[in-house]
Amino acid sequence: MWKTLQEYAQKVTLEHLRIVLWTVLGSSVLVSLLTSVAMMNTTLKKIEVYNHRTELAHQHELEYQRKILLGNNGKPSPMAAKVSGLTPSELRKAESPTKSPSKPPSSDSETNSGGPPQTSTSFGSPASSSIKSPGEKKTASTGFSSSSSSSFNHGSSPPSSPWSSVIHSSSSPSSDTDSTPYKPPTGEQKERRLPKVIIVGVSKCGTRALLDYLALHPNVITANKEINFFTNVSMYNRGPDVYKNSMPLSYSDQLTVEKSPDYFECEMCPERIIAIDRNIKVLLILCNPVDRLVSQYMQLKEKNDQNGVAMAGFEEWAVDPMTNSVRKTVASIRTGMYDEYMTNWFRFFHQDKVHVIDGATFIKDPVGEMRKVETFLEIKHYLTSEDIYYNATKGFHCMYSRILKKSHCLGPTKGRPHIKVLPGVYQTLQTFYNPHNARLKSYFNYQMSWV
Numbered sequence: 527m528w529k530t531l532q533e534y535a536q537k538v539t540l541e542h543l544r545i546v547l548w549t550v551l552g553s554s555v556l557v558s559l560l561t562s563v564a565m566m567n568t569t570l571k572k573i574e575v576y577n578h579r580t581e582l583a584h585q586h587e588l589e590y591q592r593k594i595l596l597g598n599n600g601k602p603s604p605m606a607a608k609v610s611g612l613t614p615s616e617l618r619k620a621e622s623p624t625k626s627p628s629k630p631p632s633s634d635s636e637t638n639s640g641g642p643p644q645t646s647t648s649f650g651s652p653a654s655s656s657i658k659s660p661g662e663k664k665t666a667s668t669g670f671s672s673s674s675s676s677s678f679n680h681g682s683s684p685p686s687s688p689w690s691s692v693i694h695s696s697s698s699p700s701s702d703t704d705s706t707p708y709k710p711p712t713g714e715q716k717e718r719r720l721p722k723v724i725i726v727g728v729s730k731c732g733t734r735a736l737l738d739y740l741a742l743h744p745n746v747i748t749a750n751k752e753i754n755f756f757t758n759v760s761m762y763n764r765g766p767d768v769y770k771n772s773m774p775l776s777y778s779d780q781l782t783v784e785k786s787p788d789y790f791e792c793e794m795c796p797e798r799i800i801a802i803d804r805n806i807k808v809l810l811i812l813c814n815p816v817d818r819l820v821s822q823y824m825q826l827k828e829k830n831d832q833n834g835v836a837m838a839g840f841e842e843w844a845v846d847p848m849t850n851s852v853r854k855t856v857a858s859i860r861t862g863m864y865d866e867y868m869t870n871w872f873r874f875f876h877q878d879k880v881h882v883i884d885g886a887t888f889i890k891d892p893v894g895e896m897r898k899v900e901t902f903l904e905i906k907h908y909l910t911s912e913d914i915y916y917n918a919t920k921g922f923h924c925m926y927s928r929i930l931k932k933s934h935c936l937g938p939t940k941g942r943p944h945i946k947v948l949p950g951v952y953q954t955l956q957t958f959y960n961p962h963n964a965r966l967k968s969y970f971n972y973q974m975s976w977v
């Protein structure tokens with residue numbers, strides 16, 4: 527009996543063990559199966575998300591390439607293939623999904639009441655001031671007034687100028703110069719129009735001279751003040767009519783031009799500008815960023831001196847003497863990193879809508895550079911050395927208005943004497959800007975004389 531019981535207990539234990547073993551085995555198989563299924567699910571989900579992201583990234587990339595590489599006319603630019611490495615068919619592919627319809631013709635209205643011959647709005651009124659940043663003065667006198675500016679006589683001889691040879695190199699008007707006096711379109715009245723051209727920067731590189739030279743052209747009307755519509759949030763939010771109403775009166779065959787150099791560094795500006803007019807043209811003048819920085823420093827220093835505020839010397843202001851590193855946090859220093867801002871502009875503007883001027887060449891040969899600007903703006907070749915002539919007293923070119931028969935130089939805040947920067951600090955700054963300068967050529971194909 528005892529033996530039978532023992533045998534039974536053994537059997538039960540063995541059986542029990544077998545069941546337990548099978549259960550454990552079965553459960554682990556089940557658990558691993560479930561884990562595998564769960565893992566597969568996660569992997570599938572990850573693949574799905576990745577695919578979605580890749581697709582989005584691809585779409586974004588295509589859109590980006592379309593914006594940077596294709597103009598408003600949708601044609602691939604010569605730069606396009608170079609920068610993108612895309613084949614022509616890929617470029618067309620990039621173009622197709624979001625190509626927008628072309629803008630209807632300008633709605634410039636013409637009325638029948640006649641009007642006086644046009645003179646530039648830059649004439650006769652001094653430019654107003656606009657504050658760029660704390661402590662920084664931004665004034666310009668562009669008036670053809672009876673003040674000191676008109677005391678520069680047209681035709682002052684430039685015997686001592688090192689630039690004499692260059693200055694007169696473009697003085698003889700070429701055969702395609704059309705100097706016929708301006709006649710407004712018959713029966714038309716002047717009205718305010720949105721700008722067709724904006725000088726977007728760079729500050730301290732000659733933007734005022736560029737605007738005022740343009741104002742000498744009969745087919746150009748300039749807004750004398752820096753409007754800053756696209757950087758002024760409250761103004762911008764009130765809509766384009768506010769912008770238009772800030773513009774001077776013009777005839778329909780005249781281009782309205784405004785200059786606001788603060789646009790250059792404003793991230794939202796390119797997009798905002800083309801949202802107002804996708805055919806708008808942009809002028810950008812670039813100069814050696816170190817020289818630009820010195821010019822900006824001179825302006826700041828003058829302002830601070832006037833307010834009795836002491837300012838560090840240029841060297842210390844620009845470069846940390848302890849580490850010999852350039853003070854990248856100074857906004858004026860970042861302004862000279864042109865390539866970074868230009869990348870943003872070319873996300874929205876095709877290169878054929880942007881004309882870049884070499885600031886150094888512009889100082890030496892403004893007539894030659896203005897001729898290129900006229901070509902870019904598709905206005906007649908009008909400006910000659912009669913309109914823009916070198917003035918030895920000023921040390922810069924001045925202007926003669928054929929209409930007003932008056933001469934005018936930019937005011938004392940333009941063409942200030944510069945301090946002599948310590949060569950080591952100048953070199954440190956130059957080295958800092960070198961890679962940025964090099965990208966002007968390698969990214970955008972602009973060869974500047976100062977690079």
Ligand SMILES: Nc1ncnc2c1ncn2[C@@H]1O[C@H](COP(=O)(O)OS(=O)(=O)O)[C@@H](OP(=O)(O)O)[C@H]1O
Pocket residue numbers: 664665666728729730731732733734735787820821822824888889922923924936939940941942943
């Ligand atoms: N014709 C003429 N007259 C005077 N100055 C001339 C001229 N052409 C170019 N420049 C250069 O323009 C520099 C001022 O640049 P901006 O007009 O862009 O300055 S601002 O941003 O509007 O304050 C100015 O810089 P500074 O010399 O430091 O004053 C000049 O280098």
